[in-house]
Amino acid sequence: MINTMDYQLKLASLISVVTKIPKEKLYFLIKEPTKGIEADWSINCFTLRSFIKKDGNEIAVEIEEKIRNIVHNHPFIFKVVRVGPYLNFILNEIYVFNELFTQVNKNFSSFVRSGFPQDNLITVVIEFPSQNTNKPLHLGHIRNIVLGQTLVSFHEFAGNSVHQVNLLNDRGVHICKSMLAYKRWGRNTTPNKSKLKPDHFVGKYYVTYSRHEAKLKQSVQKEIQELEEERKKSKTERDLAKIKKLKSVIQNSKYGKLQQKLTDMLVKWENGDPEVRKLWSKMNSWAISGFEQTYKIFDLNHEKVYFESNIYDKGREIVLDGLEKDYFVQLDDGAVIARFIKKGLPKEKVLLRSDGTTLYITQDIFLAMQKMKDYNYDMSIYVIGNEQDMQLRTLFEILSILGFSGKNIHYSYGMIYLKSGKMKSREGIIVDADNVVEDIRELSVQEVKNRYSNLSEKELNYRAQTIAMAALRFFILKYEYTRDFIFDLEESISFEGETGVYLLYVYARICSVFNKGIQDNIQVPYNPHKNAQIKWHYPSKIPAFSPYERNLILQLSKYPNVLFDSYKALKPHLLCRYLLELAQFFNIFYHECPILKEEKEIRELRLSICEIVRIILKHGLNLIHIDILTEM
RNA sequence: GGAUCCGUUGCCCAGCCAGGAUAAGGCACCGGACUUCUAAUCCGGUGAUCGCAGGUUCGAAUCCUGCCGGAUCCGCCA
Numbered sequence: 001m002i003n004t005m006d007y008q009l010k011l012a013s014l015i016s017v018v019t020k021i022p023k024e025k026l027y028f029l030i031k032e033p034t035k036g037i038e039a040d041w042s043i044n045c046f047t048l049r050s051f052i053k054k055d056g057n058e059i060a061v062e063i064e065e066k067i068r069n070i071v072h073n074h075p076f077i078f079k080v081v082r083v084g085p086y087l088n089f090i091l092n093e094i095y096v097f098n099e100l101f102t103q104v105n106k107n108f109s110s111f112v113r114s115g116f117p118q119d120n121l122i123t124v125v126i127e128f129p130s131q132n133t134n135k136p137l138h139l140g141h142i143r144n145i146v147l148g149q150t151l152v153s154f155h156e157f158a159g160n161s162v163h164q165v166n167l168l169n170d171r172g173v174h175i176c177k178s179m180l181a182y183k184r185w186g187r188n189t190t191p192n193k194s195k196l197k198p199d200h201f202v203g204k205y206y207v208t209y210s211r212h213e214a215k216l217k218q219s220v221q222k223e224i225q226e227l228e229e230e231r232k233k234s235k236t237e238r239d240l241a242k243i244k245k246l247k248s249v250i251q252n253s254k255y256g257k258l259q260q261k262l263t264d265m266l267v268k269w270e271n272g273d274p275e276v277r278k279l280w281s282k283m284n285s286w287a288i289s290g291f292e293q294t295y296k297i298f299d300l301n302h303e304k305v306y307f308e309s310n311i312y313d314k315g316r317e318i319v320l321d322g323l324e325k326d327y328f329v330q331l332d333d334g335a336v337i338a339r340f341i342k343k344g345l346p347k348e349k350v351l352l353r354s355d356g357t358t359l360y361i362t363q364d365i366f367l368a369m370q371k372m373k374d375y376n377y378d379m380s381i382y383v384i385g386n387e388q389d390m391q392l393r394t395l396f397e398i399l400s401i402l403g404f405s406g407k408n409i410h411y412s413y414g415m416i417y418l419k420s421g422k423m424k425s426r427e428g429i430i431v432d433a434d435n436v437v438e439d440i441r442e443l444s445v446q447e448v449k450n451r452y453s454n455l456s457e458k459e460l461n462y463r464a465q466t467i468a469m470a471a472l473r474f475f476i477l478k479y480e481y482t483r484d485f486i487f488d489l490e491e492s493i494s495f496e497g498e499t500g501v502y503l504l505y506v507y508a509r510i511c512s513v514f515n516k517g518i519q520d521n522i523q524v525p526y527n528p529h530k531n532a533q534i535k536w537h538y539p540s541k542i543p544a545f546s547p548y549e550r551n552l553i554l555q556l557s558k559y560p561n562v563l564f565d566s567y568k569a570l571k572p573h574l575l576c577r578y579l580l581e582l583a584q585f586f587n588i589f590y591h592e593c594p595i596l597k598e599e600k601e602i603r604e605l606r607l608s609i610c611e612i613v614r615i616i617l618k619h620g621l622n623l624i625h626i627d628i629l630t631e632m
Numbered sequence: 633g634g635a636u637c638c639g640u641u642g643c644c645c646a647g648c649c650a651g652g653a654u655a656a657g658g659c660a661c662c663g664g665a666c667u668u669c670u671a672a673u674c675c676g677g678u679g680a681u682c683g684c685a686g687g688u689u690c691g692a693a694u695c696c697u698g699c700c701g702g703a704u705c706c707g708c709c710a
Contacts, residue, residue, distance in 0.1 A: 028650040036654060044652050046691080056652090056690090086653065132710080172710050308710085335708055344635055346706065353708040360710050389636060390705050414637085415704075447672070467672090479645075484638075484703070491644085495672050497658045498645085505672055513669045520669095569649090577646065580657080591665095591674045610669095632672075 005099055005557045006115065007076060011041055011089055014074060018066035021051045039081065039088030040554060046085045056085035063087060093550045094542055096557050101538055104612050112619060115564030116158055123161045125371050126151055128383035130167040133287040134178045135203035137294050137433040139416050139487060140385065145298050146476045146625070147413055147572065148383040153623045154567040163375050166302045167367065170284050171309040176265045178202050179279050181209035191286055197434060199290025202283050216255035223249050294433055297469075299625065304374070306367060313358050315366030318402070319351045327401050338398050349394050364395050365402070372406055379407045381570075386412040386482065411570065414484035431487060440493050441468040447495055448632070463632055467501055470626045474500025477624055478576040498580050503621060504629050506583040509590060510614045511630040517596050517607070525611040528630040536611065539604040548589040552609055555582050559616050563623075572624060579620045586613050 008030050009023070015030075016023035026043075033042045045063065046056030054062075064082045071077055076099075078092035103111040128148030129141045137145075148164075155162045182205045191201035217224070227246040230238055250256045268276040295301070319336055322328045328338050333354040340347060351362055371380055382392060392410040399408065418431060444467040448460055455463070471493050478498060479485055486492075495501040511528035518524060525536040545553070558578070566574040595606040618628055 025650095031652090034653060035656065042653085046652060049690095083653080169710065174710065312710090331708095333708090337708090346635090350708045355708085357708085359708070363710095385704095386637070387704055393636090412637095417703090451670085451672080482637075483645090485644085491659085494659075497672095499658090499672085501672055505670080509670060509673085516669050573646085577657085584657085587673060588675095590669080594669070596669050632670085 004114070005096070005103065005111075006561055007091060007096075007557070008041060008561070010074070010076060011043075014067065014070075014077075015043065015063060018063055018070070019048070019052065021048065025051070033086075033088065037088065038090065040091045042086050042088045044086050060085045060087055091554065093545050093553055097542070097545070097553045100553060100557050100612060101608060104615060105536070108615065108619075112560055112563060113157075113159075115560040116567070118159065121159050121161070122378035123163070123375055124155045124379045124381065125163045125165060125375050125377045126155070126381045126383065127165050127167060127371075130169065130384065131291070132174055133168055133170040133202070133284050133291075134174045134206045135287075135430075136197070136199040136290060139431040139433060139436055142298075142433050142436065142472070143413060143416055143476050144383055144385070145300055146473050147411065147481055149298070149300065149625050150477060150572045150623070151381060151383065151411065151570060153625065154570065154572075157563070157623060158567055163303050163377070164301070165304045165306065165371070167306045167308065168288070169308045170287075171269065171280070171312055173262060173266060174206070175280065175283070176262050176269065177209040177213075178206040179276070179283055180261060180265060181205035181212070182283060183279065191290075197290050197293065198286035199288075199294075200432070200434070202287045202290070213255070213258060216253070216258055220250050220253045220255050223253075297434075297437055306370070308363065311363050311366055311370070313363075315362035315364075315369075316352060316356070316358055318365055318369060319362060322351075322402055338401065340394075340397060342397065344390075345394055345397055346390070349398070351398070361391070361395060361398070365398060368395070368399055368404065368406070368408070372404075377406055379409060381409045381411050383411045383413070386414055388412075409570075411481070413481045414479075417484060417486045419486065419488050431489075436489070437468065437472065439489055440472055441465060443493070444468045444471070444495070463629060466627050466629050467495070467504060467632065470500035470504050470621075471495060472500075473624060473626055474503065474576060477572045478580070480573050481571065500626055503579055503583050503617065503626070504632060506586050507614060507617055507621075507628045508630060508632040510586075510610045510617075513595055513607075513610060520596065522596055522603070524607055526614060531630075536608070537604075539601060539608055541601040542605060543601060546593060548585075548592045549606070549609060552582075552585045552589050552613065555585050556609075556612055556616055559620070563620075575620055575624065579617065582613065582617065582620075 009027060011030050012023040012026040015021070015026050019026075029047045030041050030043050033039045044056065045059040048059050049056060052059050060082050064080060064087060067080055067087075071080060076092055076095045077089055078095075079090040081088040081090065103114075126148060129137070129144040131137060131141055152162055152164050182202075185208060186205065191198035194201060196204065223246045227243065227250065230243050230246070251260070265276060269280060319328065323330055323336050328336050328351060330336050331354070334356065335350055335354040336352040337348045337350050340349070349361060350359060351365075352358060368380065371377060384392060389410070389412055392412070396408045396410070399406075416431075424430070441464055444464040445460065448455065448463050448467070452460075475493055511526075514524040514526050514528055518527060524534065526533050555578075562575060562578040566572060566578075589609070593606060595603060595610065597603075598606065621628055
């Protein structure tokens with residue numbers, strides 16, 4: 001499909017015709033000029049010197065002449081202006097508006113996809129947020145979920161077949177910690193009885209355990225440190241008697257005994273001890289039912305959930321098979337390892353312990369194979385924070401050694417820090433996901449109340465909830481995803497400036513114009529109350545555009561390209577930045593250009609522009625899972 | 633110690649892949665705009681040796697090298 005509104009590409013083709021330089025090469029040389037330059041697109045002919053061995057100014061003069069002869073065949077160009085080595089192109093906004101109006105109204109769906117190739121559709125598995133079941137979701141998970149959902153939308157929009165899955169890490173030492181604490185201090189109470197959200201209830205015991213452990217650890221802190229130092233020494237220098245003594249002191253301390261209890265419980269779990277298993281499934285079901293409440297707020301549904309408890313000891317056969325094929329190496333003690341020489345990877349990675357048991361990475365290998373069996377995917381995206389960069393690189397390298405065919409992508413997003421530093425769930429220093437949502441919601445309840453005191457409780461809550469989620473999602477998505485950021489509820493979540501609320505406001509403003517029009521018996525393109533488009537027509541006459549209208553129209557015409565760039569690079573912030581800019585242009589337009597009180601021709605034109613902004617804004621927000629409001 | 637990522641105004645952040653004109657926004661601050669289609673908005677102003685030093689280039693925030701500063705990771709844990 002050809003995107004007729006990709007003027008960058010059209011200009012590249014045009015210049016290609018007169019210079020014989022391939023248009024693919026020219027495409028990226030055509031840029032949007034710095035603000036303040038009167039041009040929509042421009043090319044600096046110095047950049048063409050590798051193709052044409054002349055001075056940049058001369059090249060510009062030559063191209064300009066040649067283009068002048070054929071520019072009348074390209075009505076989308078209004079004017080070409082040469083400034084030194086620069087060729088500046090000014091587009092014909094009436095032509096652009098014409099195309100925009102036609103495409104948006106006649107076939108919106110093919111318009112928004114016009115940057116996307118329609119062949120080559122693929123099957124994609126996207127895994128997130130893959131949390132542990134020992135504590136509630138926190139702010140990091142929110143970023144994970146919000147990013148993951150956006151990737152799902154992007155791929156679905158591209159026409160790919162998308163499978164959204166999760167891996168629940170529901171077994172292991174961390175779960176045993178919550179269990180142990182519950183056994184000791186829980187007194188058989190339940191989330192219901194203690195009036196806690198069930199995952200918070202479970203998390204409470206995890207924190208209790210960790211604090212208790214830290215306290216006990218203190219009494220043998222010195223010994224632990226000494227032991228570590230001794231172990232760091234080379235084998236010949238180690239004082240074996242000292243190590244033995246230190247070990248014994250640690251083991252016999254309260255801390256050591258606690259550690260032993262933990263290990264015992266883990267072994268019991270693995271052996272299927274009924275009592276341990278019963279407690280385990282009880283606590284897990286609490287955690288999961290808590291997660292589900294949070295998922296509901298984020299409208300998160302997985303097609304499939306993999307449970308670590310089902311697969312933790314799988315993958316052994318795959319590794320042994322690899323060993324047989326000499327992909328891996330077996331050590332003297334029986335452990336199977338993979339060796340790497342690539343930069344950025346560890347020298348080796350253990351895949352099977354010397355006793356033959358599996359490790360986390362073994363299960364990861366298995367899961368990759370399982371996903372392939374389940375979905376026969378072309379691409380598998382792991383939405384996981386950048387602290388696991390090395391683990392994922394290692395996993396992908398092993399898969400590649402095994403001749404694994406699927407394309408794996410670690411969608412490695414940045415950490416979220418608090419003013420006080422990194423979140424530490426063990427110490428309970430976290431920003432809890434449910435609390436964040438609740439705090440923002442309360443904030444928006446206040447804001448809505450300040451403006452409208454007479455709303456029904458239901459309407460108030462609906463608006464506040466929509467605004468809160470828009471603010472939260474947009475706040476996360478507007479940052480480039482690899483970037484770390486510092487979260488401070490007070491300062492970070494604002495309803496002014498570059499926010500999701502700013503975008504919602506534009507949408508509500510447009511609806512408000514339409515409502516007023518309907519009220520005054522003026523024909524408008526959309527009825528917000530009925531959520532219905534009204535039969536609309538091309539403006540009967542196009543007078544000259546003001547700069548405010550012109551900016552908006554050109555911005556609107558770029559939408560398909562932004563969508564594709566955003567999808568291609570999996571960078572939601574590109575779409576977010578675009579929508580902000582669109583909203584900015586709209587607010588300026590709204591401020592400068594009266595709509596309903598204008599004469600018919602101008603009114604129809606401006607209403608048409610409003611409607612296109614509304615449609616595109618809604619579409620963009622929908623892709624990043626932000627619901628719109630027709631009144632706010 | 634090694635690996636990976638990051639460093640742009642008082643603060644937040646885009647631009648870096650594909651080097652070019654006056655480095656784009658937002659917050660905060662100062663000054664303006666609501667008898668008008670929603671002021672959760674708009675207009676104006678103040679504010680940047682793009683971490684430092686070299687190199688490549690006619691030209692570097694962008695590419696290369698070194699250094700400084702910060703984060704993360706480097707388990708037969710999960």
